[in-house]
Amino acid sequence: MSVNPTTAPLKPTATVAGSPARIHPAVHVAGLFVCSLALSFTHTLWAAAYALAVSLPLPFLKGLPWRTVLGRMALGNLFVLFIWLTMPFTLGQHPVATLPFGLAVYAEGLTKSLLLTLKINCLLALGLAFLHTASVHETAKALATLGVPHKLTLLLLLTARHMHSLWASYRTVCNAAALRGFTPCLRLRKLPKFAALVTFVLLKSLERADNVDAAMRLRGFTGAFPAPLFAPAKQHVVRGVVAYGLALVGLLVIEHLAP
Amino acid sequence: MHIHEGVLHPAVLAAGWAITAGGLSLGLKRLPTERIMHAALLAAGFFVASFIHFSVGAVNIHLTLNALVGLFLGWGAFPVIFTGLLLQALLFNYGGLTVLGVNTAVMAMPAVLFGLALHRWLAARNTPATVALAAQEAPSPSAPSARPCITVPALPVVVAVVATLLCSNLLYVLALAASGKEFYPIARVAFVASLPLMAVEAPITLLVLRSIAKARPAAFTLGKQTPCL
Known part of the structure; x- marks a missing residue:
């Protein structure tokens, strides 16, 4: 089913679980x-x-x-x-x-x-x-309507947006580790492997932050979306x-x- | 470490929101709008990293990485931790809306305090010249080994992580105990149950910091007065 992009964002009723709220x-x-x-x-x-x-x-x-x-x-x-x-x-x-x-x-x-x-x-x-x-999007809009600072709602939206892609990267590394026979349990010799997993996620997020920030700046992003x-x-x-x-x-x- | 809705006394909820409102106000003020993207990505990174679970006997514990958040974000830890806890409430029904103030205060206050202390300590131990050289982009693949590395000593990092978690636990216990005497036994058990996390998180944080110091020293922002992403 196609959605008309010109009218969909202006629709006053938010959708919750697929039905009009x-x-x-x-x-x-x-x-x-x-x-x-x-x-x-x-x-x-x-x-x-x-x-x-x-x-x-x-x-x-x-x-x-x-x-x-x-x-x-x-x-x-x-x-x-x-x-x-x-x-x-x-x-x-x-x-x-x-x-x-x-x-x-x-x-x-x-x-x-x-x-x-x-x-x-x-x-x-x-x-x-x-x-x-x-959805997180609806909650962010609800918070904005209630007067929550714009930076905070933007932070919520962007975090939710990038969380899934980082999670996917993390799962990929986990699968690779599992294929090598790594099982998570509390043993001293396994701590460096856990630390490597955490470091990977954090470095990935820093790297992605640089790339996304540069891309957004190129598109004219100044810290606020021209949201309807x-x-x-x-x-x-x-x-x-x-x-x-x-x-x-x-x-x-x-x-x-x-x- | 989530306190549920419907447990705490209204006065404790109000105190939690007052502290969180102040922290959020300061955190958002110190977070430039053009750096929101970095803060969001780091928040997402910490959120995902906190999903790495350990099996300790019959229970699962997960990393909180509070001290790391405080070290990298300073006062920005307040909005980032608030966002993470709000997302957990939205996606997994952990915590809730009214108790979000207390949960944020419990997690973010020690993170900011000890994160900033650790930042200052690292900045004092690494000379500006070392930091500037370490933060330079590597001109060739062979350069990283030649680059000076930021020193991350074990003791201060372990002390900062343990102190952050200990303070968070104490604030958690305080919030429960302030809500009524009937919560004293629960508070005691919760405190003891959270102790294994310190033993796991401290060495992991140290290893993570040392890896980041080698791979991406600029992330520490040690050349600046306070961390600002």
């Missing part, structure tokens, strides 16, 4: 920030459970494969596992059970662990739904503000009404 990406970034902040003030299990119930279906509704969702959530829950292995046994004064070897499990520790589990999983789901599905204006359509902002606003009001109401 109904909420502006800048609203997602700001909304996520506010939601995360609101959750850090949350102290009741009911409010955290509500937040998780609202956020958990979102990655699936955004069309992410369940394997990806479960994999990312499992990785994020390693810290949660850490919490469950320590907090119930160390926090509190009212034991509810005693495990073998005299390990007491405290009610306060269990409650706090559950609260953190709900909050962390809610934020993981929100991050997956709205950050992970958005990314004016958000009003309905995409209003829709996002209403959605995040309703979710936050629900959270506040439950936080105050919860026993």
Whole structure:
């Protein structure tokens, strides 16, 4: 399918995971920030459970494969596992059970662990739904719309742009090393080989920086792209503000009404 | 070394953002617009290099290269580390938006501090004439062996790397501990778990620096007051 280059960049609706976004990406970034902040003030299990119930279906509704969702959530829950292995046994004064070897499990520790589990999983789901599905380009535009300095968004875009080519170079060297029988593990005699890999990546990046910089200067690059204006359509902002606003009001109401 | 969203106290989050905002402001101010490309490529290089994993028993650890970032970029380490952490949040869902301030401060503050100290130390130990000669383009393939080489002694590099990682770990522990007493045990375990990284990263950083000193000494920018790419 061909895209008209003259109209495509001016299209006001950003695309997320192939479908037209109904909420502006800048609203997602700001909304996520506010939601995360609101959750850090949350102290009741009911409010955290509500937040998780609202956020958990979102990655699936955004069309992410369940394997990806479960994999990312499992990785994020390693810290949660850490919490469950320590907090119930160390926090509190009212034991509810005693495990073998005299390990007491405290009610306060269990409650706090559950609260953190709900909050962390809610934020993981929100991050997956709205950050992970958005391209770096969209996020950079969203940050620019929110007033983040131009240099920083440019740095983000250029880093993301060149990361993949450097990664490809690194994989090539890794494959060559693997063919020679090199397996990564912590042995003193293998450290120089690891150092050589790191040096290769850094030297490659310095070399590429010189080449790309020279090429960009030749094309008249002065530190800014003549990017088209990314004016958000009003309905995409209003829709996002209403959605995040309703979710936050629900959270506040439950936080105050919860026993 | 990422702190998750939903864990830290709002006051700690605010403190992290305040430090990061200051560091970013200074870092962006000292980063000329025409050198953004170099900073981005270096950021991409460090990002990729940090994906090199080691197997230590049953767990995998990866390099952070904070001290190297600080040495090569100085205050520019703040925007570069911020960008790397933001990309990790976007691409892999590590960390998050509100905790990005704390994570950046934890990683970038020691990197800038000890990176600049190491830069000054190397600049003092290598005379301007040596630096100028070493930075010259090699006129022929046989010239590199004849070129004077920038001296990279082992002790200061190892001390700088260990101090950078130790400070990052301490700040990580401090951020957790400041969020509540309930995090003390987790903070202690996290601190001990991150110690093997120092033993691996210090010799690797030294070897990398010595290789770069031979292959591309100009990258050190030792002839200048502070590193500016």
